[in-house]
Amino acid sequence: MPETLPPDSVGLVTPQAMTFSDPLEFESGAVIDDYTLAFETYGELNAAHSNAILICHALSSHHHAAGYHSMDERKPGWWDNCIGLGKAIDTRRFFVVCSNNLGGCHGSTGPASTNPVTGKPYGRGFPDIVVKDWVRSQSHLADKLGIDRWAAVIGGSLGGMQAMQWSIDYPERLAHAIVIAAAPRLSAQNIAFNEVARTAIKSDPDFHDGDYYGHNVIPERGLRLARMLGHITYLSDDSMHARFGRELQEGSPTRGYDMEFQVESYLRYQGSKFAGEFDANTYLLMTKTLDHFDPAKEYDDDLTRALARAQAKFLVMSFTGDWRFSPERSREIVRALLENNLDVVYARIEVDEGHDAFLMKIPQYLQVFGAYMQRLARELGA
Numbered sequence: 001m002p003e004t005l006p007p008d009s010v011g012l013v014t015p016q017a018m019t020f021s022d023p024l025e026f027e028s029g030a031v032i033d034d035y036t037l038a039f040e041t042y043g044e045l046n047a048a049h050s051n052a053i054l055i056c057h058a059l060s061s062h063h064h065a066a067g068y069h070s071m072d073e074r075k076p077g078w079w080d081n082c083i084g085l086g087k088a089i090d091t092r093r094f095f096v097v098c099s100n101n102l103g104g105c106h107g108s109t110g111p112a113s114t115n116p117v118t119g120k121p122y123g124r125g126f127p128d129i130v131v132k133d134w135v136r137s138q139s140h141l142a143d144k145l146g147i148d149r150w151a152a153v154i155g156g157s158l159g160g161m162q163a164m165q166w167s168i169d170y171p172e173r174l175a176h177a178i179v180i181a182a183a184p185r186l187s188a189q190n191i192a193f194n195e196v197a198r199t200a201i202k203s204d205p206d207f208h209d210g211d212y213y214g215h216n217v218i219p220e221r222g223l224r225l226a227r228m229l230g231h232i233t234y235l236s237d238d239s240m241h242a243r244f245g246r247e248l249q250e251g252s253p254t255r256g257y258d259m260e261f262q263v264e265s266y267l268r269y270q271g272s273k274f275a276g277e278f279d280a281n282t283y284l285l286m287t288k289t290l291d292h293f294d295p296a297k298e299y300d301d302d303l304t305r306a307l308a309r310a311q312a313k314f315l316v317m318s319f320t321g322d323w324r325f326s327p328e329r330s331r332e333i334v335r336a337l338l339e340n341n342l343d344v345v346y347a348r349i350e351v352d353e354g355h356d357a358f359l360m361k362i363p364q365y366l367q368v369f370g371a372y373m374q375r376l377a378r379e380l381g382a
Contacts, residue, residue, distance in 0.1 A: 038107025056155030124210030224271030
């Protein structure tokens, strides 16, 4: 962390929490009587309440999207490359809201929260969630914040799926939807990766069928393996080669079963870091949410019909090195939008960085993103 904050940073931010006392019914039919959503805001809401942006986070992320919680924080929020003064999402023009998804483990009600009926953590008894449930809870947060209509709902990966669902479920409540590195539904291969990760967690002796809270342990080994597998899929072969090649660790033996290659060290570090920060039941819950996202399913597998209710203008972006959610998956979304005569901008960014490219400081990506957001700001007169 630098001694002074970067001039384009949103600065020091304080997480907030909103508790809702009205019961929330899930698509599964389950009901919870009250719940809390953790969130952060950046910038100022204008007098007309017309400049609000909702950021939807991806699988393992949270509400801390930009700025710093303290001067001791080593890294800023996960999308600080895109949110701040003069950045693509310019906080001099927009009021930005990012919430931790329901079922999360960073302040929102989730499996680790206390079930008021039992007095114990929900654990695997937390209701199954679909993306529609997240969107509904986010709409309630918008109501509490006095935001009738978002200038844009924006997200990458699973966040992009939420932006799509917003355009279907609440078409009159968003002017723009920005869908980055997403897909209309997971491929069988993607579901398979998620199942292997879940199996790693459930096979950990410390998992205790999801009741590890009562045993004062965490399934750390399973979480480490799940994250290592996931991280491999977020990067491309080219980006891993450029970053690590086949370089050995300094002082590594020439053969053995301990860490030899730099990429092994990197994956083990990422796995251990994740295991100390993320709840295993939340990981199981959210990967299943990702698996089941398929808005076309309710419309005889016709994505065009599913998006027929949308009214928003769309920006859809994909990355050529992203083999997990390839550009062809984004083009499926674009075709369905165009068949509904919607206003669509599509950008295919030529980079090798893989699925995580949407988090990175890539000039072409940020230029396209920034230009679109400037157009949006001009529409608002911001």
